[in-house]
Amino acid sequence: MNTTISWLGLAVSLLLVAVAAGISWWQRLGLQRQILIAAARALAQLLLVGAALTLVISPGRSIWWSWLWVAAMLGYAATVARRRAPEVPNLLGLALASFGAAAVVTLGVLFGLHVFPLTGRTLVPIAGMMVGNSMTATVLAARRLTDELRDKRDEVEARLALGQPSRQAAAPYVRAALRAAMTPQIETTKATGLVFLPGAMTGLILAGAAPLQAVLVQAVVMFLVLAATATTTVVIALGLIRRLFTPDHRLMYLPAPADH
Amino acid sequence: MDARRAVAFEFDRVTVVRAGRRVLDEVTASIPAAGITVVSGPSGAGKTTLLRLCNRLEVPDAGKVSYRGQPLDELDPLTLRRRVGMVFQRPTPFPGTLADNLAVAHPDASTAELSTALTRVALDPGLLGQEARTLSGGELQRMCLARTLVTGPETLLLDEPTSALDAQPKQVFETTARDLAAQGITIIWVTHDDAQAGRVADRIYHLSGGHLSGTPTEARS
Numbered sequence: 351m352n353t354t355i356s357w358l359g360l361a362v363s364l365l366l367v368a369v370a371a372g373i374s375w376w377q378r379l380g381l382q383r384q385i386l387i388a389a390a391r392a393l394a395q396l397l398l399v400g401a402a403l404t405l406v407i408s409p410g411r412s413i414w415w416s417w418l419w420v421a422a423m424l425g426y427a428a429t430v431a432r433r434r435a436p437e438v439p440n441l442l443g444l445a446l447a448s449f450g451a452a453a454v455v456t457l458g459v460l461f462g463l464h465v466f467p468l469t470g471r472t473l474v475p476i477a478g479m480m481v482g483n484s485m486t487a488t489v490l491a492a493r494r495l496t497d498e499l500r501d502k503r504d505e506v507e508a509r510l511a512l513g514q515p516s517r518q519a520a521a522p523y524v525r526a527a528l529r530a531a532m533t534p535q536i537e538t539t540k541a542t543g544l545v546f547l548p549g550a551m552t553g554l555i556l557a558g559a560a561p562l563q564a565v566l567v568q569a570v571v572m573f574l575v576l577a578a579t580a581t582t583t584v585v586i587a588l589g590l591i592r593r594l595f596t597p598d599h600r601l602m603y604l605p606a607p608a609d610h
Numbered sequence: 611m612d613a614r615r616a617v618a619f620e621f622d623r624v625t626v627v628r629a630g631r632r633v634l635d636e637v638t639a640s641i642p643a644a645g646i647t648v649v650s651g652p653s654g655a656g657k658t659t660l661l662r663l664c665n666r667l668e669v670p671d672a673g674k675v676s677y678r679g680q681p682l683d684e685l686d687p688l689t690l691r692r693r694v695g696m697v698f699q700r701p702t703p704f705p706g707t708l709a710d711n712l713a714v715a716h717p718d719a720s721t722a723e724l725s726t727a728l729t730r731v732a733l734d735p736g737l738l739g740q741e742a743r744t745l746s747g748g749e750l751q752r753m754c755l756a757r758t759l760v761t762g763p764e765t766l767l768l769d770e771p772t773s774a775l776d777a778q779p780k781q782v783f784e785t786t787a788r789d790l791a792a793q794g795i796t797i798i799w800v801t802h803d804d805a806q807a808g809r810v811a812d813r814i815y816h817l818s819g820g821h822l823s824g825t826p827t828e829a830r831s
Binding site for chain 1: 665666667668669687688689691692695696698700702704705714715754757758761
């Protein structure tokens with residue numbers, strides 16, 4: 351059985367937005383406007399993406415359109431990462447490199463080893479989940495590493511003063527940042543199926559897929575996100591070390607976030 | 611005689627500009643290799659910057675710094691930093707025991723070598739297995755000195771190392787530093803404490819407003 355939603359169904363679901371806005375009004379939170387704008391914006395964005403996706407992944411369309419879509423997604427994700435962590439220097443290029451590396455690794459495994467057939471219908475959503483889910487970890491790793499190196503400057507310079515190369519002097523702080531960035535994803539992976547039913551699986555079941563098939567797809571997606579998180583965070587951390595230290599192993603001046 | 615006359619650091623019209631301010635302004639000076647050279651001066655005079663130039667934690671915007679006749683930018687910074695050790699104003703213990711801390715400087719050092727380093731700074735070698743952060747301020751600062759000694763430096767840069775210490779640990783640190791100088795280690799000691807400068811220095815330079823006074827005072831005979 352396939353589940354479809356009519357326009358009328360969508361309109362009725364707006365009642366749920368009204369519930370959220372109503373609670374805001376009742377509790378005098380002053381968020382009604384924000385809630386309505388958020389809902390309208392999300393709906394408009396989704397409809398636009400839906401229309402674009404229909405064009406990009408429709409049968410017979412060249413796969414290159416899908417690759418172009420993926421490239422645009424990576425670029426947009428990198429700009430979002432930079433906006434979310436303005437205190438991290440040169441984050442745009444590094445974020446682009448880290449999402450690119452994660453794309454090579456994850457899409458390489460999933461499509462190169464034929465876990466999924468390479469079509470627009472699989473490529474675009476898989477890449478979307480990869481980027482979307484590793485974005486938070488990437489920003490977290492970049493911010494945490496920059497904060498650690500700034501706040502523990504004395505300790506880092508004490509290591510440098512003992513003759514340690516910058517990469518070695520930064521290693522404890524890189525480890526701390528990577529652990530902090532990867533742990534939430536590991537916890538989410540552990541709790542999957544027990545505490546919550548993740549998005550891909552829920553979507554497939556709602557769309558009428560057999561639960562076992564939905565579970566298999568979801569497992570693959572979880573592993574994809576794990577690998578993407580690990581790859582993006584390690585690339586961003588190692589790349590940042592190259593930017594935050596000079597070639598002659600000095601730690602550059604790192605302004606506090608408030609200085610921006 | 612030659613050893614006493616030898617020059618450790620040579621500053622040739624060295625200028626450092628930070629945020630539009632000339633922290634050091636065309637400083638020219640020779641710092642002898644023998645004994646303890648104190649650089650004194652008020653806060654913000656550029657003393658720490660001068661010291662950090664010596665092991666290339668900072669580089670000048672203009673001018674040249676040389677160590678034992680070689681320009682610093684021609685020396686490998688990692689090798690230089692092991693020859694020219696530094697102790698910072700605030701103790702900088704790393705996580706773990708004293709042995710862990712000392713091993714950062716020399717991972718292959720034997721327990722005997724680590725014990726010797728502690729003995730040289732008047733710390734009990736029995737403390738090797740103790741967590742570094744449980745030490746008192748004075749002990750911590752001497753542990754940092756011992757950690758630096760593990761790299762076998764010829765020169766020590768001390769950046770107000772006793773400014774946070776009480777009189778008794780301050781005196782222990784001063785005695786330790788004098789012993790190390792007597793063993794042939796060149797020491798450059800930055801302080802704003804004139805009384806301390808008088809106690810430990812073989813000669814004193816005064817730094818004020820980014821300018822170093824011309825001729826050092828010979829404090830001790």
